Amino acid sequence: MEIVLLRVAAAGYLVATVAVLASLVMRRELPKRIVVWMLASTLLLHTTSIALRGLLVGSIPVATLPEALSLLAALVIALFLAIQIRAPLLALGAVVVPSAFGLTLAASVLKSGAQPLPPVLHSIWLPVHVLFAFLGDAVFALACSASVLYLVQEHRLKTHRGRGVLGRLPSLETLDRISASCLRWGLVLLTIGIVTGIVWAHEAWGRFWLGDPKLVFSLLVWGLYMVLLQGRMTAGWRGRRAAQLTIVGFMAILASLLGVNLFGLGLHGRAY
């Protein structure tokens, strides 16, 4: 059942991708509202699918790669919709929505047997750690999307091109600001995610598991983003370089997500 819902959600994101691009090209009021409602209802299906999966495995469903991808996609869309309430930045959807489609599609295609967690890992730390870690990833995904749009807009301005088919994009200043504030929030969430993970591991096994590849990767990403944030706040790093670094950081997050799961590295990758 939940796999059917997930596939329907993937289809919904595909349709929303087309709609978001169409609304940018046509610049009309109506499709924007349609896109938002389309995404909201798709997200509802998607969340239901995740909840059903959670009931099946008896915890937050993140033990397998498809589950992790699906949860990440849902969080990214939820954050994107939350941003729309405060500031209408539908253009961000041109990057966010297709990404969510890709993630959900991958999640629904990949084989995914249920993998219940061993009893030793059942604790309050599970939802706390997972939620903070994934929310952090989702916020970084938004930062990355804003940075991608920044590079597109920057390229247009540098090559003296007109607006072209995509119509009007948010200004460089806006995109840079979104990217910077996502960076700040993402770092806070990632920090909490890492700390809770370490504490949880200590509680479960009595060790800190500092050699876990996922932890190493996360610390690397954390360091990279910390340097970037420092540079932004003190040295006035902004613009293209900052955008490129933000994208590199998110690529590292994706690599760690895919890497540890596909190659079964360490605690996060092991079939518990």
Added chain:
Amino acid sequence: MSQDILLVGMNHRTAPVEVRERLAFANGRLEPALRTLVGWPGVAEGVILSTCNRVEVVACGNDPALLAVELPRFLAHEHGVDPALLAGRLYTYRGRDAVRHVFRVAASLDSMVVGEPQILGQVKSQYAAAAAVGASGRILHRCFHRSFAVAKRIRTETAIAEKAVSIGSVAVELAQEIFDVLGDKTALLIGAAAMGEVTARQLLAQGVGSLLVANRTWERALDVAGTLGGLPVPFDRLVRYLPLADLVIGAVGGPSYVIGPAAVRDALRERRGKPIFLIDLAVPRSIDPAVHQLDGAYVYDIDDLESVIAEHRDARAAEAARAEAIVNSEVESFWRWLEGLEVVPTVVALREKVEAIRQQELARVLAGGSWDPAQRELLERLTRGICNKILHAPLTVLRQHPETASADALAAVRMLFALDARPRDGEVEEDED
């Protein structure tokens, strides 16, 4: 009875400004002219549109041929000009074409700069003037209100007005691609030549917060800064003020560049990477093109701006085709309404005419003998039944399909039943005898 709409006028394409200005209705002259217009032969309703690019008279009346002669005569009379001056410069639109022209004017499809937004406001206020003095009636009222709705539809459904086609507005548009809000931004105008001043004025009008003005001659800088509400800065210490500027307008000619990459690099460092948008209006150029290579500096010279404008012109032409399609469908729906308008009075007139005949004949028969109430009742029912049966088919056609009841069919009904003939006392009886 049947009303037609006629429009007579001239615009920037048919008449030079020397002629247009002689026919323009200045403020204060419009109301008296409108009063004269509704008293003019053949005119039932009238509206005058007078802007710097056009003078047009729209009128409603039941004799379009008469209006076509009288409206030019009205224009010539109002301005005391020789009618020969107008010959060949006036265009005349009738019926649907007149409505289409009004819609196109309001939607800024007939403007010199297609899509410019001011015209709608002008049409609105001049229609309001006509309505205020009672010159416009039911038909023009609807026609103009539809034209406002059409203009709004075109504005929201097409991108016709979205594309800037002047240097100043393109500069504003590009600035908005870089900056989020303009209110906290500072523009630095270098060289107080006319073009730079116009662009600076437009940037300020669009909300740019403050302005610095530098010029080779200090007095002129003072002068321009005074009129624009800016701050004059010394030309020879220009570079010191560069870090303050989010927008730079280079409008000073000269043998060498006024702003080079080194100065901008320093400024960017001092601005901690906040971008600078440099607009170079001067030929030869005043800003070294190498500045554009710097991260965070965006230089647009006059050719870059012109190419953006050219691109926008092409886009506008494509949007204009969509706008024309909207206009055409709106004209058709207005015209259906206008034709439907004539259906109701025709239906009423036809019913009244037949009822009058029935009453008259009935009275004659009843007066000629003694009838008991049952027989009277029978006659009453019989005559009413016959009349209703005869009227049923034509009335059904007219009422159920007001849009398909063509003007021809209406005219035929009115002619065959002599509905437009002025009823005189005893007319029906005379026909009988």
